[in-house]
Amino acid sequence: xxxxxxxxxxxxxxxxxxxxxxxxxxxxxxxxxxxxxxxxxxxxxxxxxxxxxxxxxxxxxxxxxxxxxxxxxxxxxxxxxxxxxxxxxxxxxxxxxxxxxxxxxxxxxxxxxxxxxxxxxxxxxxxxxxxxxxxxxxxxxxxxxxxxxxxxxxxxxxxxxxxxxxxxxxxxxxxxxxxxxxxxxxxxxxxxxxxxxxxxxxxxxxxxxxxxxxxxxxxxxxxxxxxxxxxx
Amino acid sequence: xxxxxxxxxxxxxxxxxxxxxxxxxxxxxxxxxxxxxxxxxxxxxxxxxxxxxxxxxxxxxxxxxxxxxxxxxxxxxxxxxxxxxxxxxxxxxxxxxxxxxxxxxxxxxxxxxxxxxxxxxxxxxxxxxxxxxxxxxxxxxxxxxxxxxxxxxxxxxxxxxxxxxxxxxxxxxxxxxxxxxxxxxxxxxxxxxxxxxxxxxxxxxxxxxxxxxxxxxxxxxxxxxxxxxxxxxxxxxxxxxxxxxxxxxxxxxxxxxxxxxxxxxxxxxxxxxxxxxxxxxxxxxxxxxxxxxxxxxxxxxxxxxxxxxxxxxxxxxxxxxxxxxxxxxxxxxxxxxxxxxxxxxxxxxxxxxxxxxxxxxxxxxxxxxxxxxxxxxxxxxxxxxxxxxxxxxxxxxxxxxxxxxxxxxxxxxxxxxxxxxxxxxxxxxxxxxxxxxxxxxxxxxxxxxxxxxxxxxxxxxxxxxxxxxxxxxxxxxxxxxxxxxxxx
Ligand code: SF4
Numbered sequence: 001x002x003x004x005x006x007x008x009x010x011x012x013x014x015x016x017x018x019x020x021x022x023x024x025x026x027x028x029x030x031x032x033x034x035x036x037x038x039x040x041x042x043x044x045x046x047x048x049x050x051x052x053x054x055x056x057x058x059x060x061x062x063x064x065x066x067x068x069x070x071x072x073x074x075x076x077x078x079x080x081x082x083x084x085x086x087x088x089x090x091x092x093x094x095x096x097x098x099x100x101x102x103x104x105x106x107x108x109x110x111x112x113x114x115x116x117x118x119x120x121x122x123x124x125x126x127x128x129x130x131x132x133x134x135x136x137x138x139x140x141x142x143x144x145x146x147x148x149x150x151x152x153x154x155x156x157x158x159x160x161x162x163x164x165x166x167x168x169x170x171x172x173x174x175x176x177x178x179x180x181x182x183x184x185x186x187x188x189x190x191x192x193x194x195x196x197x198x199x200x201x202x203x204x205x206x207x208x209x210x211x212x213x214x215x216x217x218x219x220x221x222x223x224x225x226x227x228x229x230x231x232x
Numbered sequence: 233x234x235x236x237x238x239x240x241x242x243x244x245x246x247x248x249x250x251x252x253x254x255x256x257x258x259x260x261x262x263x264x265x266x267x268x269x270x271x272x273x274x275x276x277x278x279x280x281x282x283x284x285x286x287x288x289x290x291x292x293x294x295x296x297x298x299x300x301x302x303x304x305x306x307x308x309x310x311x312x313x314x315x316x317x318x319x320x321x322x323x324x325x326x327x328x329x330x331x332x333x334x335x336x337x338x339x340x341x342x343x344x345x346x347x348x349x350x351x352x353x354x355x356x357x358x359x360x361x362x363x364x365x366x367x368x369x370x371x372x373x374x375x376x377x378x379x380x381x382x383x384x385x386x387x388x389x390x391x392x393x394x395x396x397x398x399x400x401x402x403x404x405x406x407x408x409x410x411x412x413x414x415x416x417x418x419x420x421x422x423x424x425x426x427x428x429x430x431x432x433x434x435x436x437x438x439x440x441x442x443x444x445x446x447x448x449x450x451x452x453x454x455x456x457x458x459x460x461x462x463x464x465x466x467x468x469x470x471x472x473x474x475x476x477x478x479x480x481x482x483x484x485x486x487x488x489x490x491x492x493x494x495x496x497x498x499x500x501x502x503x504x505x506x507x508x509x510x511x512x513x514x515x516x517x518x519x520x521x522x523x524x525x526x527x528x529x530x531x532x533x534x535x536x537x538x539x540x541x542x543x544x545x546x547x548x549x550x551x552x553x554x555x556x557x558x559x560x561x562x563x564x565x566x567x568x569x570x571x572x573x574x575x576x577x578x579x580x581x582x583x584x585x586x587x588x589x590x591x592x593x594x595x596x597x598x599x600x601x602x603x604x605x606x607x608x609x610x611x612x613x614x615x616x617x618x619x620x621x622x623x624x625x626x627x628x629x630x631x632x633x634x635x636x637x638x639x640x641x642x643x644x645x646x647x648x649x650x651x652x653x654x655x656x657x658x659x660x661x662x663x664x665x666x667x668x669x670x671x672x673x674x675x676x677x678x679x680x681x682x683x684x685x686x687x688x689x690x691x692x693x694x695x696x697x698x699x700x701x702x703x704x705x706x707x708x709x710x711x712x713x714x715x716x717x718x719x720x
Contacts (some may be wrong), residue, residue, distance in 0.1 A: 005339045006329070012540070013330040016486065019544040020311035023553075027308050035301045037498060038294040055511065120529035121478065128442040145512035154526040162471050180512075181497040190493050193458045195524055196475070199516035204468040206430060207508070208383035208399060210270075210406045211277045214430040217382055218437060219468025219515070 040144070040179065045231060048143035049173055053227070055146020059202030060215060061223040068228050072102040075168050076111055078224055079133055085110050088127075088134040088164055091117040092155035095135055095170060120159055127159065133166040140187075141171055142199070144179040148225065150198040158196050167220040169200070173229045245334060246365055248600035250580030251592065255603060257578040264575075267403055271575045274402045278566040281509025282617070299502050300621040302495045303557035310547070313456040313489045314538065320459030324521045327535040334364035337539045341366060341448070341481055342373055344535050348479050350375070350445035354437075356463070356470035357381035358450030359397050359560065360483050360539055362582045363595065366448070377448075378440050380469040382433050389416050395576030397583060398507050398562040403575055437469070447473030447531070451484035452559070453499060454536070457492045461536065463517040464503060466510075471517055480519075480531040486538050487556035499559060502619040506561040542594035545646060551630055552646075555590050557620040564614035564624060570607055579604065586614035590627045598635045598648030605631040678708040 043051070053063050066074045072095075079087060089096045096115065103109050120127065136156045140149040148169050152158035161167050177183040180199075184190075189197075204219030215221050250257070261267055286292040306313060318328045327344075331337035337360075345353065353370065355361060355377055367388070370377045379388040383400035387393060389412050394400030401409070410424045413432060420432060449470050453462040461482050463470045474480045490496065504510045523530035546552045565571040565585025576584035581592040581601065589604040605628045614624040636658070639650030667673050685704040692701050707715075 005336065005343050008336060009329045009331065009340060012332045012336060015332060016330060016538075016540050016544060017311045017314065020314075020486075020547055023548055024308055024310065029305075029308070032305055032308065033301055035298050035305075036294065037298050038291045059514070116528060118528070120476065124442050124476075128438055147512055147516075152527075154524075154528065157527065157529040158471070158475050159529045162468055162475065179497065180500065181494065184494055184497065190458055193460055193493075193518070193520040195519075195521040195527060195530060197518040197520075198471075199512065199518075200514065201512050202514045204466070205514055206382045206467045208381070208386070208401055208467075209409050209426045209429055210404075211274055211399075211402075212406065212426040214427050216434060217430055217467035217469070218380070218434060218441070218472050 037181070043143070043178070045173075045176065048176055048178060049229070049231075052141055052143040052146050052176060055144075056148075056202065056223075056225060057146075059146060060205070061146075061202050061225050063225045063227055066226045066228055068230060071170055071226050071228060072099050074226055075099070075135060075170075075224075076102060076109060078168065079111055079166070080109075082133075082166065084132045084166065086112050086114050086130075086132055087168075088114045088116055088131050088160060090136065090153075090156035090160055091115050093137065095137055099135070116157055116160060120157070127163045131164045133168065134160045134164040135168040135170070136160045138169050138171045139175065140183055141173075141176040142178075142180055142183060143176055145201055147180070147199050147201045149183070150200060151194055152196050152198065153194065158198060161198060161200060162219050165216065165220055166222045166224065167203075168224045168226060170226050171228065173227065173231045245363075245596055246368075247581050247592075248596045251596055251600045251604065252580070254578065254580055254607070257580055258574050258607075261575050261578040262573065266405070267575050268573065270403050270405050271572055274396075274399065275566050275572045278399075278508065278562075282506055282563060282566070283509075285505040285509040285511065295498055295502050296619055296621055298498050299559075299619055300557065302490065302499060303559070303620050304554075306490050306495070307487070307547070307553060307556055309491060310486070310489065313491055314486060317454055317456040317459060317489050320456065321536060322459075324459045325534070326459065326461075326522060327533065329535060329537045330540075331537060332540045334539070334541055335369075337364045337483065337537050337541075338366055338369040340537050341483065342370060342375075344479070344481055345370070345375060345446050348445060348533070350479065352440070352444045353377040353446045353448060354380045354440050354444040354469075354473050354477065355384075356447070356449035356465070356473040357384055357400070358448065358483055359394070359582060360450055360485055361448060362393055363485075363541060364483070364539070366483070378437070378444075380437050380440070380473060381465075382430060382467060382469075385433055385437065386412065389413075392577070393582070395584065396562060396565060397560055397587075403577065437472075441469075441472040441476050444473075444477045446479045446481060447475075447477040448481045448483065449473050451482050451488050451536070452503070453496055454484060454489045455491075455493050455496060456489055459520060460493065461519045461534075462496060462500075463515075463519070464500065464513050465517070466514040468515060471515060474517065474519060475530055478531055479533045479535070480522075481535045481537065482519075483537045483539065486540055486543055487558070503559050503561050506563040506617065506619040542596075542647070546591070546594045548644065549646075552590075552594075552627060554622050555587075555594070555627060557622050558587055558591070559620060560587070561619055563617040563619065567613040567617045569609065569611060569613070574607075586624045586628075587622075590622075590624055590631065593631055593634075593646065593648065597651075598631070598646055599651035600648065602635045602648070602652040605629075605635065675708075675710065678710070682706055682708055682711075 138148040139151040203223040206217035386401040395403040452464045522534040571585040593601045635652035
């Protein structure tokens with residue numbers, strides 16, 4: 001009898017697991033040596049924030065300190081400087097309404113807000129060839145590595161941060177964590193993993209040709225971080 | 233109508249043949265000055281970057297110990313973690329497949345693609361897919377599969393395979409890449425400017441991402457606790473491959489599973505720093521579910537293919553099991569004096585360098601790879617930099633022993649064990665060991681050897697091609713010490 005490949009997969013499963021179990025069945029886990037992590041010095045928040053910014057900048061992200069009130073205006077100005085006239089924002093994103101309101105309050109603005117409201121499959125062409133910039137929010141920040149943690153959702157799909165060549169992220173200093181380990185631990189990610197989590201630490205890059213760094217390999221060429229210091 | 237003739241399935245990986253040709257490969261590549269220059273420059277660069285990213289020895293050592301123990305714990309629980317990973321992935325809506333051989337893994341992937349009427353496939357970097365020679369397999373079935381990591385794309389254009397597990401096109405310089413683009417890309421405006429070259433790759437690959445039906449990637453860590461697949465990358469092609477097409481297939485070896493989500497941060501930190509000296513890569517992508525009904529992007533179907541391909545053989549021996557701790561950072565090759573000189577292709581295997589020497593025998597058998605463990609000066613650099621503390625030099629010695637021992641035919645024996653055993657050599661060693669175990673015999677034979685020293689030929693095969701022949705002393709050390717007058 002010829003097995004189809006998916007039946008064979010089941011047979012392979014049994015065979016692999018049996019082989020492995022034969023070796024480690026009944027192993028005494030209490031004998032496992034204690035694992036000790038490195039104790040990183042606890043830094044004051046201001047220093048952590050400084051590290052966060054330095055790392056991001058070293059990875060060629062542009063970090064702009066903004067106040068909570070002028071986030072949207074700064075975003076608009078950044079795009080104007082680049083001659084960009086269209087900005088993609090998620091449908092239902094917390095950024096959408098205030099952005100639109102800011103645009104409406106100054107009718108001379110030429111920027112058009114585009115809302116991500118259809119399936120990627122239905123707007124791929126536009127996304128790849130006619131979407132110069134996007135904006136999204138970050139959920140947490142990591143000081144040690146200068147990392148933005150994005151928690152994509154229906155209102156902020158993951159490709160927002162991937163396909164358009166310029167990506168703006170709004171970040172709040174109050175969401176800063178010392179490192180990835182404490183972030184996972186303190187917020188018990190284990191119990192709430194979403195479809196996809198993204199850690200972003202700069203614009204897309206590659207050093208695949210003769211170790212020469214080039215930006216915008218496949219993802220955004222520019223990453224602009226609007227950092228709101230809401231700690232003070 | 234063209235009829236495609238299906239090639240007979242290979243029962244053996246195509247890399248077995250190229251690994252057997254190790255000695256010829258080395259001769260050829262050592263004579264290539266440009267290649268040596270490319271590797272030399274790249275390895276110096278990567279070693280300096282790694283060193284700079286570990287300013288504190290204390291931190292480095294603590295992390296290495298911690299990560300070694302994390303991986304050893306995962307291995308001790310491996311079958312149970314695989315079961316847990318599977319049930320959590322399935323609960324999350326991700327399909328799980330198992331394959332013992334490379335052909336089965338390829339077949340599973342081909343079937344999944346066919347079931348979705350897929351034709352155009354983009355692939356993020358995956359060394360396991362190199363292991364299975366997936367591209368050849370799908371090409372033979374009339375599917376277009378395009379590498380999307382810039383380095384892999386270059387290597388695919390050149391009809392080569394990666395020469396380094398992290399930087400696949402490290403053997404090429406920008407002039408060579410420009411020549412390659414010139415030959416293969418219509419309308420390419422000749423330039424050796426790296427930004428422009430990457431821009432060209434971006435333009436072509438974006439179009440492919442936009443139209444691909446299926447994306448294939450590897451996996452860096454598979455978290456059993458949550459059923460999460462983690463991808464480490466800088467370019468964004470892994471995300472493009474896993475988020476844009478309607479189907480995402482991830483292919484990985486069974487050893488990539490870790491127990492807890494909290495095991496990931498230290499491993500990630502050591503991986504990126506050991507590999508490229510980065511505190512973290514541009515992207516770290518954690519995939520736990522396919523697209524949910526209210527979401528607008530991401531694949532509707534996600535599949536994970538778990539491949540054995542000899543890993544369970546390494547698992548069956550406690551010493552060799554440590555090979556499976558590897559997180560594929562490439563640091564061992566970056567610091568290997570042999571790799572730096574002969575380059576990545578000479579090994580003839582998918583995984584080159586020190587890790588290649590210790591993992592390939594399980595994938596291809598010791599017969600095809602018997603020269604690899606011997607191609608080392610046992611300088612120890614690989615073991616010293618390995619972030620998960622695999623004792624690579626010890627394992628090399630062990631594999632040397634395995635390759636020359638008497639072939640017993642027992643099922644526990646490594647595939648190809650004893651294939652490097654030479655009767656003459658074995659007899660000489662037996663006599664040598666007998667002599668050294670018997671005092672009288674030893675004295676006598678040394679006495680004879682020193683007295684007959686004049687008979688030693690001045691030409692000793694390869695040894696004297698570049699060295700002068702060793703000379704025996706006229707008297708043994710024992711004799712000379714006995715002859716010395718006790719002082720005072
Ligand atoms: S053996 Fe160690 S150094 Fe070599 S690739 Fe694996 S983890 Fe890195």
